[in-house]
Amino acid sequence: MEQIKQMAEHESYIRGELLHLIFQNEAEHFSIAKIKVLDTNEAFEDKTIVIKGYFFNLQPETSYYFYGIFDKHPRFGTQYKVTSYKTFIPDTKEGLIAYLSSDLFYGIGKKTATKIVQQLGENAISKIIDDPEALYTVPGIKEKAADQLRATIQENQGFEHVAVYLAQYNIGLKMAQKIYQHYKDEAIQLLEADPYQFVFDIEGFGFRTADEIARQMGLPATHPTRVGAGCIYVLQSSVQDGHVYLPMDFCITSICALLNTEELTESMIIDKLKALNKDKKVIVQDGNVYLPSLYYAEDGFSSQLKRILQKPIEHQTPMAELMKIIGDIEEEEILSYGKEQFTAINQAIHAKVMILTGGPGTGKTTVIKGILKAYATIHELALRPEDYNHKDDFPFILTAPTGRAAKRLNESTGLPAMTVHRLLGWDGNQSFEKNEHEPLSGKFIIIDEFSMVDIWLANHLFKAIPDDMQVLIVGDEDQLPSVGPGQVLSDLLSTDRIPYVRLTEVYRQKEGSKIIQLAHEIKKDEPVNLQKDHDFNFIHCNEIQMVDVITKIFKKAVEKGIEPKDIQVLAPMYRSEAGITKLNQELQKIINPKTEQKREVRTAEAIFRTGDKVIQLVNQPEDGVYNGDIGEVVAIFREEENIEQEEQLVIAFEDREVVYERKDYRNIMLAYCISIHKSQGSEFPIVIMPVVRAYQRMLRKNLLYTAITRSKQSLIICGDQESFLYGVATKHKNQRYTTLTQHLVEKLGEEQDQDGQNSTVLEIEDANLSPYDFM
Numbered sequence: 001m002e003q004i005k006q007m008a009e010h011e012s013y014i015r016g017e018l019l020h021l022i023f024q025n026e027a028e029h030f031s032i033a034k035i036k037v038l039d040t041n042e043a044f045e046d047k048t049i050v051i052k053g054y055f056f057n058l059q060p061e062t063s064y065y066f067y068g069i070f071d072k073h074p075r076f077g078t079q080y081k082v083t084s085y086k087t088f089i090p091d092t093k094e095g096l097i098a099y100l101s102s103d104l105f106y107g108i109g110k111k112t113a114t115k116i117v118q119q120l121g122e123n124a125i126s127k128i129i130d131d132p133e134a135l136y137t138v139p140g141i142k143e144k145a146a147d148q149l150r151a152t153i154q155e156n157q158g159f160e161h162v163a164v165y166l167a168q169y170n171i172g173l174k175m176a177q178k179i180y181q182h183y184k185d186e187a188i189q190l191l192e193a194d195p196y197q198f199v200f201d202i203e204g205f206g207f208r209t210a211d212e213i214a215r216q217m218g219l220p221a222t223h224p225t226r227v228g229a230g231c232i233y234v235l236q237s238s239v240q241d242g243h244v245y246l247p248m249d250f251c252i253t254s255i256c257a258l259l260n261t262e263e264l265t266e267s268m269i270i271d272k273l274k275a276l277n278k279d280k281k282v283i284v285q286d287g288n289v290y291l292p293s294l295y296y297a298e299d300g301f302s303s304q305l306k307r308i309l310q311k312p313i314e315h316q317t318p319m320a321e322l323m324k325i326i327g328d329i330e331e332e333e334i335l336s337y338g339k340e341q342f343t344a345i346n347q348a349i350h351a352k353v354m355i356l357t358g359g360p361g362t363g364k365t366t367v368i369k370g371i372l373k374a375y376a377t378i379h380e381l382a383l384r385p386e387d388y389n390h391k392d393d394f395p396f397i398l399t400a401p402t403g404r405a406a407k408r409l410n411e412s413t414g415l416p417a418m419t420v421h422r423l424l425g426w427d428g429n430q431s432f433e434k435n436e437h438e439p440l441s442g443k444f445i446i447i448d449e450f451s452m453v454d455i456w457l458a459n460h461l462f463k464a465i466p467d468d469m470q471v472l473i474v475g476d477e478d479q480l481p482s483v484g485p486g487q488v489l490s491d492l493l494s495t496d497r498i499p500y501v502r503l504t505e506v507y508r509q510k511e512g513s514k515i516i517q518l519a520h521e522i523k524k525d526e527p528v529n530l531q532k533d534h535d536f537n538f539i540h541c542n543e544i545q546m547v548d549v550i551t552k553i554f555k556k557a558v559e560k561g562i563e564p565k566d567i568q569v570l571a572p573m574y575r576s577e578a579g580i581t582k583l584n585q586e587l588q589k590i591i592n593p594k595t596e597q598k599r600e601v602r603t604a605e606a607i608f609r610t611g612d613k614v615i616q617l618v619n620q621p622e623d624g625v626y627n628g629d630i631g632e633v634v635a636i637f638r639e640e641e642n643i644e645q646e647e648q649l650v651i652a653f654e655d656r657e658v659v660y661e662r663k664d665y666r667n668i669m670l671a672y673c674i675s676i677h678k679s680q681g682s683e684f685p686i687v688i689m690p691v692v693r694a695y696q697r698m699l700r701k702n703l704l705y706t707a708i709t710r711s712k713q714s715l716i717i718c719g720d721q722e723s724f725l726y727g728v729a730t731k732h733k734n735q736r737y738t739t740l741t742q743h744l745v746e747k748l749g750e751e752q753d754q755d756g757q758n759s760t761v762l763e764i765e766d767a768n769l770s771p772y773d774f775m
C-alpha cells in the first residue's frame, strides 16, 4: 500500500469516476470507458476522457487513480492508455468509513465500518489484504463475516494491489490480469517465493522477466531455485523443437548458456538434475534427461502397443480365399493391385497392427479401400453405416489428425471419418472422454496421416484402443514430423517390431504427373528435373520480385476462370519480404479488395474483410473447428447489431459456421498464403510455392517434399533454383531426440513372436514375391 501511495504522488495520473463502458472484452477484461475527470497532475483540462486498458471490475460512483500515457487514436482522438490503476480510498477516517459502508461491501454498515477503522487505522485496507487474520481483532465481527468481508475487499482490491506491485517490475496490466486470474491473491506471495514458477504457470511470462525479478529480489545467480528453473525451462523449450529428451551433455550446455553465470559449474547442474529426478520433476535415464510427461508418453504408448499386439487375431483367412476376395474387389474397382499393394492388403487383414507407408500416388488410398472391402467380406460385415441400427455398432473407425485430412479420408472411402481429437472426445484441455476405462468401440481402426501424430496424442489414442481391435497406421514417413514432440511414425518404422508395408511403385506418375515425379526424385535423393511441364513450372525471381510475381500468377489464373480458392500459396516463414504475412497482405488487396459493400475489422496484425479466406490457428473443439481448418469470412456484425452487444465475425468452414468475437480474432489468420507446416494433411488443386534465399535456415528436404505433395493438379515454384536445390539436399536438420525405438524394443522384444503374432517385416521389393507366392 505504501507503494501505491508513492505511485499516486510521483506518477502522472488521472483520478476519475466511471461514466460508462464503451467496450468490454469479458474474457480478457480489456475495457474502453468514458470517465469523469476529478483530479489530475497531467497537463489536461477536459472534464471527461476515454480510458483504455485491462481492468478487473470498474464500478460506477467509485473513484480511481489511473496511471498511464496519452495515446492519440486516428479515429477516436485522445485516449488515456492505462498501465496501472487503483481505487481511490479516502485517507481520512471519515472517508474510509464511508468507503467501507458503501454498496461495494454488502452487509457492512456504518457502525461496523467505524469499528474496523478504529481498530486497524487508516491503513485498514492494506492490513486486511496483507493479513488474513487482521479483521479477527476487530471487536464484534465474527470470523465468518470477517472472512467474507476480506474476500470482497480482495475481489475489488486484489487485482489492483497485484497490478501495482507487478508494475515495479515493468509487468503490464495484461500480464497482471493473467497472473491474477491464475493465482488470485496469492500472486505476490508466490512471486516473492519463486518468480520462476510463473514461467511455467503463465503463458507468455518469459524466463528473462523471472530472472530480472529474482535478481532484484537478491537471489544469487547460482541459487538452486534458479538452476532448477533453468533445467526445466531448457527441457520445455526443447519440446518446441520436437525433442522428447535431451542428452545430458547437450542439456548441461544449454542450461549454462541460459543462466550465463561464471560461478555456475557443471557439477552444480548435475546435482540439481539429480535432485529434480528424485522429486520426479525430470527423469534421468541412461544419460538422457526427460520431462516426465514425455517419458511416460513414450513408455505408455509402447505398453499400449504391446497390449494390443498380445491379443491374437482369431480369424485366419486361408490364402486361396483371400486371393478370391481380392480378385473380386479388383473386378469391382476395375484395377489390378500391384505386388506391394496385394501384400499390404494381405498383411493388414492378418496383422493386429500394421503400418502402410509410401509417397504420393503409390496407392495408399486405393489399398485402404481394398483392405476395408476385404475385411468386410471376410467378416461378413456391411460397409455402409446406414445398415447398422446404432452408429456405435459400425465396426470401422477412420480417423486422421486434422479436419481436412479426415475429410479427405471420408471423401475417398465414402465412410465416416473424424479427427483423432473428436474421436477421443477431447475437452479442449487435458482430458479425453475415451481412454483405457472408456475404450472406443469397433473392430478395425484406420489412422491416416500418422506422421502428424505426436507422442502425447499417440499415447492417448492407443490407450483408448481395445485389445481386440485391429489397427492400420497410414502415413508418409518423408513428410514433416508432427508439430508436437516425437517422430512416432518414423520411429515405429525403424524398430522393425511392427509389421509394415512400404509402397514404392508410383501409379499416379503413370498418368503423367510431373509433381509426383518430382516428389519421388526428392524422396529418393535423385537429381531433380525442374523443366516446365503441363502441371509444373519454375518461375525464376528474387525476394523483392516475389509479391509481384505471385500476384500476377493469381491475376492470370483468375482471368482463365480458375477460382482463387483453388490456389494455395505455401511458404515456410512469416517474416521477410516474401514471407507469409507480407504475401497475405498483398494477395488480399487483389483477391478481396476493400469496397464500399464489404465490411471489415482491424486487429494489430491484419484486416479481416467479408469474403476473406482465413485459417484457424488453434484447436477449438467446443466449436468443432481445429488447427489448420480453412474457412471464409461470410459476415461481420457490429456491436449494436446483435444481442450479445459484441462485434462478431462469422466464418463458414466446410461443414459449419463459427462466430468469433474480438477476443477470438487471434485464433485466425488470412489464408491466401499459409505455412507449409499448417498445410500438412491438406491438399489443394494448385499450389504456388515461393523459395528464396531469405528462407534458407528453414529450407530442408522434408519441408519442400511436404509442400510439393500438397498439390493435386498444378505446382508453380517461384524463386531461385539454387535455394530450392539447397533445401532438397539438406536433411536431418531437425533430428529429434526420441527414445521410442528403445522403449518399443524393450517392451516388444522377443515376446511378440512367442505370442504367435506376425512380426515379419515384409518389404516386397526385397522379398520379390508375387500374389501367386501366397497360393
Ligand SMILES: Nc1ncnc2c1ncn2[C@@H]1O[C@H](COP(=O)(O)OP(=O)(O)OP(=O)(O)O)[C@@H](O)[C@H]1O
Residues within 6 Å of the ligand: 335, 336, 337, 338, 341, 358, 359, 360, 361, 362, 363, 364, 365, 366, 367, 507, 508
Ligand atoms: N493398382 C493400381 N492400378 C491402377 N491404378 C492405380 C493402382 N493403384 C493406384 N492407382 C491409381 O493411382 C492414383 C493414386 O492412388 P492413390 O490415391 O490411392 O494413392 P495415394 O498413395 O493415396 O496418393 P496420395 O497420397 O497422393 O493421395 C489413383 O488415381 C489410383 O486410382
